[in-house]
Amino acid sequence: xxxxxxxxxxxxxxxxxxxxxxxxxxxxxxxxxxxxxxxxxxxxxxxxxxxxxxxxxxxxxxxxxxxxxxxxxxxxxxxxxxxxx
Amino acid sequence: xxxxxxxxxxxxxxxxxxxxxxxxxxxxxxxxxxxxxxxxxxxxxxxxxxxxxxxxxxxxxxxxxxxxxxxxxxxxxxxxxxxxxxxxxxxxxxxxxxxxxxxxxxxxxxxxxxxxxxxxxxxxxxxxxxxxxxxxxx
Numbered sequence: 721x722x723x724x725x726x727x728x729x730x731x732x733x734x735x736x737x738x739x740x741x742x743x744x745x746x747x748x749x750x751x752x753x754x755x756x757x758x759x760x761x762x763x764x765x766x767x768x769x770x771x772x773x774x775x776x777x778x779x780x781x782x783x784x785x786x787x788x789x790x791x792x793x794x795x796x797x798x799x800x801x802x803x804x805x
Numbered sequence: 806x807x808x809x810x811x812x813x814x815x816x817x818x819x820x821x822x823x824x825x826x827x828x829x830x831x832x833x834x835x836x837x838x839x840x841x842x843x844x845x846x847x848x849x850x851x852x853x854x855x856x857x858x859x860x861x862x863x864x865x866x867x868x869x870x871x872x873x874x875x876x877x878x879x880x881x882x883x884x885x886x887x888x889x890x891x892x893x894x895x896x897x898x899x900x901x902x903x904x905x906x907x908x909x910x911x912x913x914x915x916x917x918x919x920x921x922x923x924x925x926x927x928x929x930x931x932x933x934x935x936x937x938x939x940x941x942x943x
Contacts, residue, residue: 728855728927729938771940775925778860794857796925798940 722747722787724756725794726763730772733762743787749774750783752793763795771798806882807865809856809926813895814884823882823900830879832906834913838897840890844939847932854887854896857925861885864924868916876912878903883916885926 724739731737741755753774757764766772774781775794787793806823808814816837824833840852865883872881882900890896899916903909920926928939 725857727857727925728929731855732938775857775860778857778863794860794925796857797927797938799921799923799925799927 721789722752722791722793724752725792727795728797730763730766730795730797733766734760735762743789745788747787748783749776749781749785749787749793752787753783756795766797767795772796773798806880806884807862807869808884809858809861809865809887810884811886811888813886814898816895816898819882819884819898820900823880823902827879827902829904830902831904832902832909834901834903834906834909836897836899836913836917837895838917840892840894840896842892844930844932847930847934849892850931850933851892852890852896853929853931853936854885854890855927855929856885856887861925865920868919868924871919872901872912872916876901876903876915877905877908878912881912881916883920885920885924887926 722741722743726734726737753767757767773796775796776785777792824830842849869881869883879902884898886896899913901909901912930937930939
Protein backbone atom coordinates (compact mmCIF):
# COMPACT_ATOMS: atom_id res chain seq x y z
CA UNK A 721 0.00 0.00 0.00
CA UNK A 722 1.29 3.41 -0.99
CA UNK A 723 -0.22 6.61 0.35
CA UNK A 724 -0.33 9.49 -2.09
CA UNK A 725 -0.79 12.91 -0.53
CA UNK A 726 -2.35 15.70 -2.53
CA UNK A 727 -1.92 19.40 -1.89
CA UNK A 728 -3.38 22.69 -3.04
CA UNK A 729 -4.74 22.51 -6.59
CA UNK A 730 -4.33 18.72 -6.75
CA UNK A 731 -6.27 18.27 -3.54
CA UNK A 732 -9.10 20.49 -4.69
CA UNK A 733 -9.38 18.94 -8.17
CA UNK A 734 -9.29 15.39 -6.80
CA UNK A 735 -11.60 16.32 -3.91
CA UNK A 736 -9.41 14.34 -1.52
CA UNK A 737 -6.13 14.90 0.30
CA UNK A 738 -4.93 11.31 -0.01
CA UNK A 739 -5.23 8.31 -2.26
CA UNK A 740 -4.15 4.82 -1.23
CA UNK A 741 -2.97 2.44 -3.91
CA UNK A 742 -2.04 -1.20 -3.83
CA UNK A 743 0.94 -1.46 -6.15
CA UNK A 744 3.63 -3.88 -7.13
CA UNK A 745 6.79 -3.39 -5.11
CA UNK A 746 8.83 -2.15 -8.04
CA UNK A 747 6.60 0.58 -9.40
CA UNK A 748 8.42 3.59 -10.83
CA UNK A 749 6.92 7.05 -10.36
CA UNK A 750 6.19 7.34 -14.07
CA UNK A 751 4.05 4.17 -13.89
CA UNK A 752 2.40 5.31 -10.68
CA UNK A 753 1.39 8.52 -12.45
CA UNK A 754 -0.28 6.52 -15.21
CA UNK A 755 -2.27 4.57 -12.61
CA UNK A 756 -3.29 7.84 -10.96
CA UNK A 757 -4.39 9.37 -14.25
CA UNK A 758 -6.68 6.40 -14.85
CA UNK A 759 -8.01 6.36 -11.35
CA UNK A 760 -8.44 10.10 -10.86
CA UNK A 761 -9.26 11.72 -14.22
CA UNK A 762 -9.87 15.08 -12.57
CA UNK A 763 -6.12 15.56 -12.08
CA UNK A 764 -5.02 13.93 -15.34
CA UNK A 765 -4.34 17.26 -17.03
CA UNK A 766 -2.35 18.51 -14.04
CA UNK A 767 -0.23 15.36 -14.03
CA UNK A 768 0.62 15.75 -17.71
CA UNK A 769 1.24 19.47 -17.54
CA UNK A 770 4.95 19.17 -16.82
CA UNK A 771 5.01 21.70 -14.02
CA UNK A 772 4.62 19.86 -10.75
CA UNK A 773 6.94 17.66 -8.74
CA UNK A 774 6.72 14.38 -6.90
CA UNK A 775 8.15 13.63 -3.48
CA UNK A 776 8.76 10.19 -2.05
CA UNK A 777 9.09 10.08 1.72
CA UNK A 778 9.40 13.86 1.71
CA UNK A 779 12.33 13.95 -0.72
CA UNK A 780 11.99 15.23 -4.28
CA UNK A 781 11.85 12.20 -6.56
CA UNK A 782 12.41 11.54 -10.26
CA UNK A 783 10.27 9.75 -12.81
CA UNK A 784 12.42 6.64 -12.45
CA UNK A 785 12.36 6.65 -8.64
CA UNK A 786 10.96 3.33 -7.47
CA UNK A 787 8.16 3.33 -4.94
CA UNK A 788 7.74 0.46 -2.51
CA UNK A 789 5.13 -0.71 -0.06
CA UNK A 790 4.64 1.75 2.80
CA UNK A 791 6.12 4.75 1.02
CA UNK A 792 4.57 8.19 1.26
CA UNK A 793 4.25 9.81 -2.13
CA UNK A 794 3.22 13.44 -2.53
CA UNK A 795 1.96 15.30 -5.55
CA UNK A 796 3.53 18.71 -5.28
CA UNK A 797 1.98 21.49 -7.33
CA UNK A 798 4.31 24.04 -8.85
CA UNK A 799 5.89 26.23 -6.21
CA UNK A 800 7.76 28.08 -8.91
CA UNK A 801 10.69 26.59 -10.74
CA UNK A 802 10.64 22.82 -10.41
CA UNK A 803 9.72 20.66 -13.37
CA UNK A 804 9.30 16.94 -13.38
CA UNK A 805 5.95 15.44 -14.33
CA UNK B 806 14.99 28.95 14.15
CA UNK B 807 12.47 27.80 11.60
CA UNK B 808 8.69 27.66 12.13
CA UNK B 809 5.49 27.25 10.19
CA UNK B 810 2.43 28.41 12.08
CA UNK B 811 -1.09 29.73 11.65
CA UNK B 812 -0.84 32.48 14.25
CA UNK B 813 0.88 35.82 13.72
CA UNK B 814 4.42 36.42 14.97
CA UNK B 815 5.86 39.24 17.03
CA UNK B 816 8.68 40.77 15.02
CA UNK B 817 10.42 42.45 17.97
CA UNK B 818 10.41 39.25 20.00
CA UNK B 819 11.78 37.19 17.14
CA UNK B 820 14.56 39.70 16.43
CA UNK B 821 15.50 39.90 20.11
CA UNK B 822 15.58 36.11 20.45
CA UNK B 823 17.82 35.64 17.43
CA UNK B 824 20.00 38.73 17.96
CA UNK B 825 20.37 37.92 21.64
CA UNK B 826 22.35 34.77 20.91
CA UNK B 827 25.37 36.73 19.67
CA UNK B 828 27.66 39.33 21.19
CA UNK B 829 29.53 39.78 17.93
CA UNK B 830 26.53 40.66 15.75
CA UNK B 831 26.68 44.06 14.10
CA UNK B 832 23.80 43.86 11.66
CA UNK B 833 20.29 42.43 11.54
CA UNK B 834 18.36 42.47 8.27
CA UNK B 835 14.68 41.62 8.32
CA UNK B 836 12.39 40.78 5.43
CA UNK B 837 8.70 40.91 6.24
CA UNK B 838 6.30 39.65 3.60
CA UNK B 839 2.74 40.94 3.96
CA UNK B 840 -0.56 40.42 2.17
CA UNK B 841 -1.33 43.10 -0.41
CA UNK B 842 -4.76 43.80 -1.82
CA UNK B 843 -4.02 43.40 -5.51
CA UNK B 844 -2.46 40.84 -7.82
CA UNK B 845 -2.30 40.72 -11.61
CA UNK B 846 -4.91 43.42 -12.00
CA UNK B 847 -7.37 41.95 -9.53
CA UNK B 848 -8.46 42.99 -6.08
CA UNK B 849 -7.57 40.41 -3.47
CA UNK B 850 -9.99 39.69 -0.64
CA UNK B 851 -7.67 37.45 1.31
CA UNK B 852 -4.98 34.81 0.90
CA UNK B 853 -4.79 31.18 1.92
CA UNK B 854 -1.52 29.32 2.42
CA UNK B 855 -1.16 25.54 2.52
CA UNK B 856 2.00 23.57 3.22
CA UNK B 857 3.25 20.01 3.17
CA UNK B 858 3.66 19.34 6.91
CA UNK B 859 6.99 17.74 7.65
CA UNK B 860 8.56 18.31 4.26
CA UNK B 861 8.11 22.09 4.33
CA UNK B 862 9.77 22.33 7.74
CA UNK B 863 12.57 20.03 6.62
CA UNK B 864 13.17 22.08 3.49
CA UNK B 865 13.12 25.32 5.45
CA UNK B 866 15.73 23.94 7.83
CA UNK B 867 17.92 22.97 4.88
CA UNK B 868 17.43 26.45 3.42
CA UNK B 869 18.52 28.02 6.70
CA UNK B 870 21.57 25.78 6.95
CA UNK B 871 22.55 26.54 3.37
CA UNK B 872 22.18 30.28 3.94
CA UNK B 873 24.44 30.09 6.98
CA UNK B 874 27.11 28.16 5.10
CA UNK B 875 26.78 30.18 1.88
CA UNK B 876 26.91 33.64 3.43
CA UNK B 877 28.94 34.99 6.28
CA UNK B 878 26.00 35.18 8.69
CA UNK B 879 25.78 34.13 12.31
CA UNK B 880 22.22 32.86 12.11
CA UNK B 881 19.04 33.00 10.09
CA UNK B 882 15.46 32.75 11.32
CA UNK B 883 12.50 31.93 9.11
CA UNK B 884 8.82 31.96 10.08
CA UNK B 885 6.03 31.35 7.58
CA UNK B 886 2.33 31.53 8.34
CA UNK B 887 -0.24 29.22 6.79
CA UNK B 888 -4.03 29.22 6.68
CA UNK B 889 -6.23 32.20 5.94
CA UNK B 890 -4.43 35.54 5.89
CA UNK B 891 -6.24 38.84 5.62
CA UNK B 892 -4.99 41.84 3.69
CA UNK B 893 -2.13 43.70 5.41
CA UNK B 894 -1.39 40.79 7.73
CA UNK B 895 2.08 39.29 8.08
CA UNK B 896 2.93 36.24 5.98
CA UNK B 897 6.63 35.51 6.26
CA UNK B 898 9.51 36.76 8.38
CA UNK B 899 13.17 36.26 7.59
CA UNK B 900 15.85 37.51 9.94
CA UNK B 901 19.54 37.41 9.09
CA UNK B 902 22.13 38.24 11.73
CA UNK B 903 25.73 38.97 10.79
CA UNK B 904 28.83 40.72 12.02
CA UNK B 905 28.68 43.13 9.08
CA UNK B 906 25.52 44.36 7.34
CA UNK B 907 26.31 43.32 3.78
CA UNK B 908 26.29 39.62 4.59
CA UNK B 909 22.90 39.89 6.30
CA UNK B 910 21.39 41.76 3.33
CA UNK B 911 22.64 39.13 0.90
CA UNK B 912 21.49 36.20 3.03
CA UNK B 913 18.07 37.70 3.63
CA UNK B 914 17.39 38.30 -0.06
CA UNK B 915 18.69 34.88 -1.05
CA UNK B 916 16.49 33.19 1.55
CA UNK B 917 13.23 34.78 0.43
CA UNK B 918 14.01 34.15 -3.26
CA UNK B 919 14.83 30.49 -2.62
CA UNK B 920 11.89 30.03 -0.25
CA UNK B 921 9.50 31.05 -3.01
CA UNK B 922 11.12 28.67 -5.47
CA UNK B 923 11.53 25.45 -3.58
CA UNK B 924 9.59 25.27 -0.32
CA UNK B 925 6.31 23.30 -0.56
CA UNK B 926 4.06 26.12 0.55
CA UNK B 927 1.28 27.20 -1.80
CA UNK B 928 -0.65 30.43 -2.00
CA UNK B 929 -4.26 30.80 -3.00
CA UNK B 930 -5.59 34.22 -3.92
CA UNK B 931 -9.24 34.85 -3.18
CA UNK B 932 -10.77 37.59 -5.35
CA UNK B 933 -14.30 38.75 -6.10
CA UNK B 934 -14.16 36.56 -9.22
CA UNK B 935 -13.08 33.38 -7.47
CA UNK B 936 -10.02 31.58 -6.14
CA UNK B 937 -6.70 30.82 -7.83
CA UNK B 938 -3.68 28.83 -6.71
CA UNK B 939 -0.65 30.90 -7.62
CA UNK B 940 2.18 29.23 -9.49
CA UNK B 941 4.47 32.16 -10.15
CA UNK B 942 6.21 34.20 -7.49
CA UNK B 943 7.43 37.49 -8.94
